[in-house]
Amino acid sequence: MKYEAVIGLEVHAQLLTDSKIFCGCSTTFGAEPNSQTCPVCLGMPGVLPVLNERAVEFAIKMGLATHCKIAPFSRFARKNYFYPDLPKGYQISQYELPLCSDGYVDIELEDGTRKRIGIIRIHLEEDAGKSIHDPVLAGEDTLVDLNRCGVPLIEIVSAPDLRSPQEAYAYLVRLKQLVTYLGICDGNMEEGSLRCDANVSVRPVGSTEFGVKTEVKNMNSFRNVERALTFEINRQIQLLESGGEVVQETLLWDAHAGEARPMRSKEEAHDYRYFPEPDLVPMVIEESWVQKIRESLPELPLARKERFMEQYKLPAYDAGILTMTRELADYYEAVVTECRDYKLASNWVMGEVLRVLNERKIEITEFPISAQQLARLLNLILDETISSKIAKTVYEEMLNTGEDPAKIVEKKGLAQVTDRATIEAIVVKVLEENPKQVEQYRSGKEKVFGYFVGQVMRATRGKANPGLVNEILKEKLRE
Numbered sequence: 001m002k003y004e005a006v007i008g009l010e011v012h013a014q015l016l017t018d019s020k021i022f023c024g025c026s027t028t029f030g031a032e033p034n035s036q037t038c039p040v041c042l043g044m045p046g047v048l049p050v051l052n053e054r055a056v057e058f059a060i061k062m063g064l065a066t067h068c069k070i071a072p073f074s075r076f077a078r079k080n081y082f083y084p085d086l087p088k089g090y091q092i093s094q095y096e097l098p099l100c101s102d103g104y105v106d107i108e109l110e111d112g113t114r115k116r117i118g119i120i121r122i123h124l125e126e127d128a129g130k131s132i133h134d135p136v137l138a139g140e141d142t143l144v145d146l147n148r149c150g151v152p153l154i155e156i157v158s159a160p161d162l163r164s165p166q167e168a169y170a171y172l173v174r175l176k177q178l179v180t181y182l183g184i185c186d187g188n189m190e191e192g193s194l195r196c197d198a199n200v201s202v203r204p205v206g207s208t209e210f211g212v213k214t215e216v217k218n219m220n221s222f223r224n225v226e227r228a229l230t231f232e233i234n235r236q237i238q239l240l241e242s243g244g245e246v247v248q249e250t251l252l253w254d255a256h257a258g259e260a261r262p263m264r265s266k267e268e269a270h271d272y273r274y275f276p277e278p279d280l281v282p283m284v285i286e287e288s289w290v291q292k293i294r295e296s297l298p299e300l301p302l303a304r305k306e307r308f309m310e311q312y313k314l315p316a317y318d319a320g321i322l323t324m325t326r327e328l329a330d331y332y333e334a335v336v337t338e339c340r341d342y343k344l345a346s347n348w349v350m351g352e353v354l355r356v357l358n359e360r361k362i363e364i365t366e367f368p369i370s371a372q373q374l375a376r377l378l379n380l381i382l383d384e385t386i387s388s389k390i391a392k393t394v395y396e397e398m399l400n401t402g403e404d405p406a407k408i409v410e411k412k413g414l415a416q417v418t419d420r421a422t423i424e425a426i427v428v429k430v431l432e433e434n435p436k437q438v439e440q441y442r443s444g445k446e447k448v449f450g451y452f453v454g455q456v457m458r459a460t461r462g463k464a465n466p467g468l469v470n471e472i473l474k475e476k477l478r479e
């Protein structure tokens with residue numbers, strides 16, 4: 001029997017507001033433990049939450065970017081459970097009436113095709129604190145840091161539309177791209193600002209019913225989500241093949257061991273006893289506000305990719321890479337406002353620029369060469385002041401010194417030799433010094449032509465204009 005996987009993801013994204021969702025405490029990451037707390041986020045008796053308007057705005061942005069309906073009337077709910085990092089004994093979340101629902105995200109698969117993934121809902125909630133089990137910090141004890149208590153989150157719940165770990169990966173890439181384009185979340189999975197729980201089941205190909213699902217937690221990178229899903233899908237298939245049954249349970253992914261282990265079974269599942277949050281009035285969202293937010297949305301990744309293909313005549317591959325992040329797309333567009341060869345600019349940004357970002361593990365915003373400087377370098381190639389090969393040397397120098405390309409070319413004497421007479425003299429000399437090769441060439445062994453080009457280039461330290469060298473060589477060899 002052949003099986004297919006059914007996957008639905010629940011993604012939590014920390015919103016980039018300055019203050020928490022129900023109090024004025026700062027949300028800055030990495031502060032001294034418990035320094036960003038107050039009676040509200042510590043859950044003291046008698047305090048009242050006050051909703052952060054910016055958090056609602058951010059959630060609506062994501063709702064609009066994913067084609068969701070924005071509820072004119074929604075409500076917060078208490079999700080009750082006890083845990084040391086949750087001082088109130090409940091989390092304020094949303095339950096029956098989420099802010100956003102019924103949307104979709106288009107993902108792109110490896111073969112270039114697109115697939116639409118449903119979004120069931122996006123709701124707002126508060127984050128919990130963090131328990132610290134690190135033996136170096138806590139010894140045998142457990143410490144708690146409540147700075148994260150009350151940091152605003154959105155939870156994005158996908159429909160069970162994903163069919164493979166690769167699709168799940170592509171979906172996560174798209175979500176991260178959306179939240180970072182919107183500027184509502186930094187998308188950093190390692191720091192926990194983007195977190196993913198994966199629901200997965202398998203079923204015989206052709207079946208229209210869903211199988212029993214398990215939920216895998218604790219994956220801190222997109223690759224780990226992919227790996228964990230692959231592991232869990234195989235486990236379920238093997239189980240079914242050997243006559244067993246999948247039981248509904250929650251599993252924890254262990255990246256080191258490369259396996260997912262049971263954390264709790266259905267019987268141990270929490271009953272959260274949701275009920276409407278009595279300390280907050282329902283949220284009433286006016287259409288005029290939604291409209292204002294809609295108008296403020298930036299151009300989103302897929303639209304920008306399509307525009308790049310259209311406006312700059314780039315292949316889909318280039319446009320996809322260049323629009324991967326908003327900042328990279330901005331950089332490229334700044335280059336091409338001053339350099340009219342769009343494809344040359346694309347090759348350089350995708351090649352040389354991304355290579356250095358990877359090597360140095362930096363972001364485009366930290367890249368030492370400005371878009372204007374890069375454009376000037378490319379223009380030196382286009383007006384034939386330097387060859388593409390010499391441009392690489394100039395580029396390295398720009399990286400190291402931050403100097404302007406024209407200045408480097410001048411200082412190091414790298415300008416291309418385009419003077420006919422100069423090149424002609426060198427060509428004549430090279431031919432004189434290599435009578436045997438000339439003989440070979442003239443008797444039909446045309447491959448030695450490359451040898452002559454190499455010799456002329458060597459004599460000019462790579463600076464001779466390659467077009468001219470070819471032309472003059474052909475001329476002289478014909479004589």
Ligand code: ADP
Nearest residue numbers: 006007008009158159160199200201210211213
């Ligand atoms: P629960 O009540 O267990 O939380 P939900 O219906 O709220 O389940 O769905 C949670 C997530 O699980 C959603 O992302 C949904 O797409 C996914 N999901 C639901 N049923 C299945 C299934 N049979 N296989 C895989 N994923 C599923």
Ligand code: ZN
Nearest residue numbers: 023025038041
């Ligand atoms: Zn607070």
Ligand code: MG
Nearest residue numbers: 010155157199
């Ligand atoms: Mg659920």
